[in-house]
Every structure is written in C-alpha cells, then in structure tokens.
Amino acid sequence: MSLVSIENLTVSFGGHEAVSDVSFTIDRGEGVAIVGESGSGKSVTARTLIGLTGDGACVAARRATFDGIDLTRLRERQWRGIRGSRIGFVMQDALVSLDPIRPVGREIDEALRVSTALGRAERDRRVIELLGRVGVPHPELRARQLPSQLSGGLRQRALIASAIAGDPELLIADEPTTALDVTVQAQILDLLDDLKNDGRALLVISHDLAVVSRVAERLLVVRQGRVVEAGDTRAVFAAPQHEYTRALLAAIPAEHARGTRLVPGAGSGWEPTLVGAVGAAPVPWASSGSVDGAATHVGEVGEVVARAEGVSKDFVGPDGVSRTVVDDVSFEVRAGETLGIVGESGSGKTTTGRIVVGLEAPTRGSVWIVGRRDDGEPVQHDWATASRADRRALRRDVQIIYQDPLSSFDPRYTVGRVLAEALTVSGRATRSTGVRVRSIELLEQVGLGAEHLARRPLTLSGGQRQRVAIARALATEPRLILLDEPVSALDVSVQAQVLDLLADVQGATGVAYLFISHDLGVISHVSDRVLVLKDGRVVEQGDIDDVFARPQHAYTQQLLAAIPRIEPAGASAGASAGAPAR
Amino acid sequence: MDVAKIGVRLAAGVGVAWGAATLTFLAVQITPGDPAYAIVGGPEANPSPEVIAQVRAEYGFDQPLLVQYVRYLGRLAVGDLGTSYRLQSPVTQVLGEQIGGTVQLAGVAALLAAVLAVVVAVFTARRGPVVRGGATSIELFLASSPSFWLGILLLSVFSYALHWLPSVGNADGRALVLPALTLALPIAAVLSQVLRSSLEEVLEQPFITTARARGLSDAAVRVRHGLRHSLIPLATMTGFVVGGLLGGTVIVESLFTRQGLGRTLLAAVNAKDMPVVLGVVLLSAVVYVVVNLVVDLLYPVLDPRLKTVTATEARETVTANEGTETTETEEVSA
Numbered sequence: 001m002s003l004v005s006i007e008n009l010t011v012s013f014g015g016h017e018a019v020s021d022v023s024f025t026i027d028r029g030e031g032v033a034i035v036g037e038s039g040s041g042k043s044v045t046a047r048t049l050i051g052l053t054g055d056g057a058c059v060a061a062r063r064a065t066f067d068g069i070d071l072t073r074l075r076e077r078q079w080r081g082i083r084g085s086r087i088g089f090v091m092q093d094a095l096v097s098l099d100p101i102r103p104v105g106r107e108i109d110e111a112l113r114v115s116t117a118l119g120r121a122e123r124d125r126r127v128i129e130l131l132g133r134v135g136v137p138h139p140e141l142r143a144r145q146l147p148s149q150l151s152g153g154l155r156q157r158a159l160i161a162s163a164i165a166g167d168p169e170l171l172i173a174d175e176p177t178t179a180l181d182v183t184v185q186a187q188i189l190d191l192l193d194d195l196k197n198d199g200r201a202l203l204v205i206s207h208d209l210a211v212v213s214r215v216a217e218r219l220l221v222v223r224q225g226r227v228v229e230a231g232d233t234r235a236v237f238a239a240p241q242h243e244y245t246r247a248l249l250a251a252i253p254a255e256h257a258r259g260t261r262l263v264p265g266a267g268s269g270w271e272p273t274l275v276g277a278v279g280a281a282p283v284p285w286a287s288s289g290s291v292d293g294a295a296t297h298v299g300e301v302g303e304v305v306a307r308a309e310g311v312s313k314d315f316v317g318p319d320g321v322s323r324t325v326v327d328d329v330s331f332e333v334r335a336g337e338t339l340g341i342v343g344e345s346g347s348g349k350t351t352t353g354r355i356v357v358g359l360e361a362p363t364r365g366s367v368w369i370v371g372r373r374d375d376g377e378p379v380q381h382d383w384a385t386a387s388r389a390d391r392r393a394l395r396r397d398v399q400i401i402y403q404d405p406l407s408s409f410d411p412r413y414t415v416g417r418v419l420a421e422a423l424t425v426s427g428r429a430t431r432s433t434g435v436r437v438r439s440i441e442l443l444e445q446v447g448l449g450a451e452h453l454a455r456r457p458l459t460l461s462g463g464q465r466q467r468v469a470i471a472r473a474l475a476t477e478p479r480l481i482l483l484d485e486p487v488s489a490l491d492v493s494v495q496a497q498v499l500d501l502l503a504d505v506q507g508a509t510g511v512a513y514l515f516i517s518h519d520l521g522v523i524s525h526v527s528d529r530v531l532v533l534k535d536g537r538v539v540e541q542g543d544i545d546d547v548f549a550r551p552q553h554a555y556t557q558q559l560l561a562a563i564p565r566i567e568p569a570g571a572s573a574g575a576s577a578g579a580p581a582r
Numbered sequence: 583m584d585v586a587k588i589g590v591r592l593a594a595g596v597g598v599a600w601g602a603a604t605l606t607f608l609a610v611q612i613t614p615g616d617p618a619y620a621i622v623g624g625p626e627a628n629p630s631p632e633v634i635a636q637v638r639a640e641y642g643f644d645q646p647l648l649v650q651y652v653r654y655l656g657r658l659a660v661g662d663l664g665t666s667y668r669l670q671s672p673v674t675q676v677l678g679e680q681i682g683g684t685v686q687l688a689g690v691a692a693l694l695a696a697v698l699a700v701v702v703a704v705f706t707a708r709r710g711p712v713v714r715g716g717a718t719s720i721e722l723f724l725a726s727s728p729s730f731w732l733g734i735l736l737l738s739v740f741s742y743a744l745h746w747l748p749s750v751g752n753a754d755g756r757a758l759v760l761p762a763l764t765l766a767l768p769i770a771a772v773l774s775q776v777l778r779s780s781l782e783e784v785l786e787q788p789f790i791t792t793a794r795a796r797g798l799s800d801a802a803v804r805v806r807h808g809l810r811h812s813l814i815p816l817a818t819m820t821g822f823v824v825g826g827l828l829g830g831t832v833i834v835e836s837l838f839t840r841q842g843l844g845r846t847l848l849a850a851v852n853a854k855d856m857p858v859v860l861g862v863v864l865l866s867a868v869v870y871v872v873v874n875l876v877v878d879l880l881y882p883v884l885d886p887r888l889k890t891v892t893a894t895e896a897r898e899t900v901t902a903n904e905g906t907e908t909t910e911t912e913e914v915s916a
Contacts, residue, residue, distance in 0.1 A: 080799060084797035092788075098789055099792075111796045166796075
C-alpha cells in the first residue's frame, strides 16, 4: 500500500476552489513532484497533508490517508503527532522560514524536543549530527549562528535538517531551491535526492520543471487547482500530452536560443494565458540551435550609451572592515544591445548596476553616460562631475526596472498617475491631453490598454505590473534601461511573455539594456554580450555565444554546469555531464 | 553594545537633563509673579518692599538672568537642587522623603501593566471576532478613560460600595491596589494593543508555519516564537510608558491622598515653590534617560541580530565562510 494516498481532494477558501479533485499516491522511497505556476494550488495541496491548510479552508476528499491513518478525521492534537515526526515539511525561502532571532541549532533542537524523548545532551549531539548529515561544514559553529549569518545554501540545509530531525517517513519540500543560486541549487537537489535514497518518500513542490526532473520519478502538472497531466517524469517530458505542459516546457528560456520567441504562435502582442500554445510542437531538449519561432531580435547595435571605466566600490561593514564589493569593472553598453551581468548573490551585480545609473557613487573609477540634450545633440557626462542640471537630464536617459515592481510603485497611485508622473517630470509630455494620449500609447506598447489607466498596482497581476514598470521606464524615452532581476519573481509562462516584450521594445526603440540576473538561462536568452562577475571582479566577458559555448574561466564553467536542465535520460542526479557529480 | 557606545548614550543623557534644566529655568522666568513673594509666604503675607528687596538680594534675583542661570547650573552640577521656598528644607531632602511612595506605586503599576498586557495579548491574538473584538473594545475603553475618572469609578465600586479596599493612604499593600490599578489599566490597554498587533504580524510569518509543521502546539508557538518577537516593540513602548507613569502619579496620588512626588509637585506648583518643581522635573528627566538607556541595552538581548560583531567573531565567521566556499566549490567541481 502507498504511504500517501489522496483521492479527489478538494480545498476551497470561502467558496473559491483552490484545489479541485486532485488524486495521487506516494510510495516509500519514491519522489513525486507537483508542478505548476503560482496560484495553481500546489502549495495548498502540500500543506493539506500536514493539516496546515490555513484559516478558513474547507478540505474535502474521498480518501486521504497517510500510512493508513485517515487524515480527514484528525484532531489538532493527533496532527501534532504526525507533523515533524512522521511528515517533515521544508518551506520555501529559509531566510523567512527559520526564526530570525534564534540560532539555527535551537530550531533543530526544538524539532527534536517535540518529536523525540531525547535528553538535552543527547539532543545537542544530534543537532550537530543532523547539520553534518545535510552537509553543513563546521556544524558546531553553525548551530550557534542566526539564519541571517548563514548563506542561502546553508540556511536551506539547516531548514532541511530541522525537517528531518524527527526522522519522518515523508519529506515535503515546497519550492526548496527557488531563492538559491544555481550552484547551491544543484547541491540542495543532490541532498534531497540523497535523503530520498535513504528510503524516505519525497514530495517536491515546484514551478521549475528542470528542478523536478532531477528528483522526482513521477509528477503531476497542476493548473488552476486541477491536475492536467500526471505520470512518469521521463515520459511526460519526452511526450507531454497536455497543451499546458507543452507550453510550460516551451517557455523555459534556458532551452531556447537567443532571438527566438518563448511564447510560440504569439505575435508582438501578449497572450493572457498559455492557450495560445495549442498545437506547438514539443520542443527538443537540446539547449542550443533550437530555433522554433520567428527571429525578432533586431541586431542593430549603435553608438555607446554608457561606459564604465575601472569602477570599484568599497563598503565598510558593521565590524569596521572595508570590503570591496565591485572591483575594477569596465564595460561599454551600446544602443540596441543587451549586456547581461551574471553572478551569484553577493557577486556585486546589483551594486554595479546602481553605479551605472548613478544611484551609487563608485569609490574608484568613473561611469560615462552618453545622453542627448533637448536639442538632440549628444552629450557625455560622468556622474561624479556632472552638474546638477546635467544629472537631471541624465536621469531621463537612464531608467530602472526592478524585480518586484509592486514595491517600486506608490500603492495609492493609479497606473495613469504613475505614467503621468514619469511623463511630466521628464518633460516628455506636458499638456494633460498629451499625457493621457501618450500614457495609452505606452500601455499599448507593453500589451496593456486604456482600461488599465484607472487600476492600482495591487489589483494587477505580477506580469501586468512588470509591464507597467516597463511602460513607466519607456515614458522618459531612455537610452539605457537597467533591469535588475526583472523576471525572477514571475512564473515561467509570464516570464516568457515579459522577455518577448522586452525584445520587441528593444527592436522598436533601440534602447540598450543592462540586464542583471542570477538566472543563466534568462541571460543566455536575452543578452548579446555577457559579463560574468565573481566577488566583484569580471572573470569573463564577451559575446554571449562565445562565453556560453566556450567558457574560459573555471567559475563560468561551474555556473553553466550547474544550470538545471531537463534531462532526457531521466531523473537521476549526476547523469548528465552538466550536473555536478558527487 | 560596547563601552564607547554606552558612553555616547550617557553623554546624550546628560544633554537631555541639561536641556530639561534649561527649559524649566526659562519656564520659571516667564511665569508671572515674583518668586520673592513665594519665599516670604505668598502675596497674602503682604510683605514690605524692603523685605522683598532683601529676599531678592539674598537669592540673587536682582542679578542678570545669565548670572542666575550659570549659578543655577553650577549648583545642579554639585547635586544641590536648592532649598524649598515653602518648606525651607533642601529639595534633595524633600524629594528623598517623597520618592519611596511614588517608586512603589509606579513600580507595581508598571509590573501590573506589563503582565496584564502580555497575558491578554497572547490569549487574544488571532482569535475569533468575539474574543478579539471584546478584548479590543475593553482596551479602547480603558485607554481612552481619563485616570481621575477611572480612579473614582474603582473607588466607588471597590471601596465605597463593596468595602474591599481602603480609599486613601500609604498604609499597606491593600492601600496600593486601587491606585496601582488606576495607573496600570490605561497603560496595560495601550501595551496590549501594541503587543497583539505585533504578535499577529509575527504569527503570519512563514517561520511560524515551520514551527507548527514541526509539531509544536499552538500555545508553544505563541509563547516561544511569537512573544519573543513581540517583546521588541514592547521595549520601545516602555520609554513612553515611563513618561505616562510619572505624569499619572500626579493625578493618582492626589485622588487617593497618597504621599509621593506627584502630590509634592502639585503642591509646589500651587505655591510657586520653584526649586521643588525644578527638582521633580529634573528627576523625571533623569529617570526617563536611564530607562531608555536600559531599553537600548536590552535590544541586543531581545534581538540577537543587533549584536555588533566583535573582531574575534568576525574572524571566526570569515574563516568558516572560507571553509564553506571551498567545500561547496569542491562539491561542484569534483
């Protein structure tokens, strides 16, 4: 009999069905994945298994058992006997999923205290053992540290350690690698795979098909609370039956060469859903050369719009020690081209970007921005020496789009007011009728319309917000846009639409992009040239195809090797040349 | 917080006390009426102009303002708060005699307020509309009740009607109950609201779900994880609360006819007994500064993220990080 057996699970919140009619089983030693985009009900399904669906949830199922226990009839007290000791739960993003003011060792200790009868000394010993088990180096030191003192990877390991402290038979991991750098992500996936090989059952929740292909033998693809496709991971990826699965696979930027569209069949407009993907042929998994759409990238590269010369930035830490976060970085960005900046967290990507757009002053070196005066004549200014008036003019030429557009909008402003402010402050439109006409033009350029003028950011979806952010950036008719992780918070299908839109905008306006991302798949898809940063230094830069096809530096090779790809050979970690071997 | 930072805070505290002293000095100067009259027993005593002139010379009131100010500061610096005009005894002695009752009252009230607030907040955070709404309404009522009215209400119920507790005096513990409650209830209500809203915010956090997923009971989650976080905003509130307590004693001590600084202050203001007024104001400023200094020192204990990294720890962490980097790199490249 299966360890977990769910039949016709339905979860609703105040009449709205978040999960409809979902059925699946998990056997001991088996990895099962639930894949879907945000709002698909995948996390709700997972939480239902430990009775933490949330306030106001109405859960119904024909059958929901764990090791023969009927989960639909459990009281709170009985749930506590299952949580932690029989089912371990690893939440997304360990930074917020671990108590920020307790040392990680105490979190693991708490799990031991709840689910075992061990004495204090014995527990202390187990905490160190568990941290060692999940691959945390110097466990004695790490146990005493706060989550904020650990790197993302170590935090995630500590969280996993606290989840397996009660030696549960089932481990549930909700987006276990989403916030992590690509190399760390690969290590966490190996760890999960390893824990599964100990005989535990594993349920992984993810939006990332590539991640799933590494740890799950079987998968369920869910959309709007319903299972649209289920089966053997290898079989599903090799021959996806449902159009939605195919669209998800097609939308992965890492699998597509630059200049191809990620939303097949779509024109320059945008597709509100993935229905437009009907009939698209399954995409071959080869990472290069798969040109399956019309090339839209207008490769006209023009004059230099920004130049960084030997830029460095030092920060003094709380301990009084000065650290160089950006070290002697030089590059040029030309009109109509995209320069990608990649690196792991802490590599100085964001600081470099902030220096280029004049938000941060470099400690050494200079940044030149080539702008246009009001009479159209080009002018070149160094942020450091430009006069106040010149700086204001430069700000128009340089715009920024952030990862989370919501926090970069005033929540009380309507979309119309956001755009009107950008237009009037930059002097691009003055009369109120002109502002309105131009606002609508801008919205149409990003695939929205006049009906969105009166909306407020909170009532827009993530993808629509990012479109408004793009429209706002375009309002000042900039020559350079800094994009700092612009699609990292978006679902893969929405991400595909936004990336397509960015390509269209560049083709139409000739704006230059400085594109910062930790996601090498995205970078390889959008960039003409790339800058690889490590510890603030440029370890490699050049044409994207050269760098990605023939990486010279060991670090670049490492990054590229760690990109999770959907593996045609199956789910076993380390099977492909790209995956890290243990 | 290291020694240098404590030093800076202390210096800032001295600055606050100096500011308070200066402001009160100026306030006395612009108050209508001649302090010399107060010294000789008020206008009713009808002193002769010669007597007034003599007193003015004796106390230095005929000197330029700046000279008076400098002399005043000089006396303060050596701990001399002057002599009470009305009682003709040193202000330090007057305050010393009165401070005990007030410390007792304020201390018990503060403790009562804190315990009530914590208990109510922990039990009512994220509960159903009846429990939570009921608690909120009572808190709103208490927080907006003037303390003299609340005191009279408590007196009429527990003292006059039920005869459970005495209505006046400093006699024993029983006499302390009603005044302390009068002082504590509005403060408890405000604290409990702050505490509950921060507790509710914490209980929404993902790490609380993690703790529940570990099998922790609801009570354990609230107390072990929730309360610890809520103590941080509570500590910040303590500074304001101290101000409220000191102000409240003036009313409560008068209402319950208790000996204490509050009543002394009231009497001194009425009699224009400025040295005593100045003394109480300065003492309040010092208490305020000290309490806030203690709160500042408490933050890193409540929230270890605020601990400054000492050089040794930093080195240890860096070394360990380097170790990690190597290990992780090796894992990847192996």
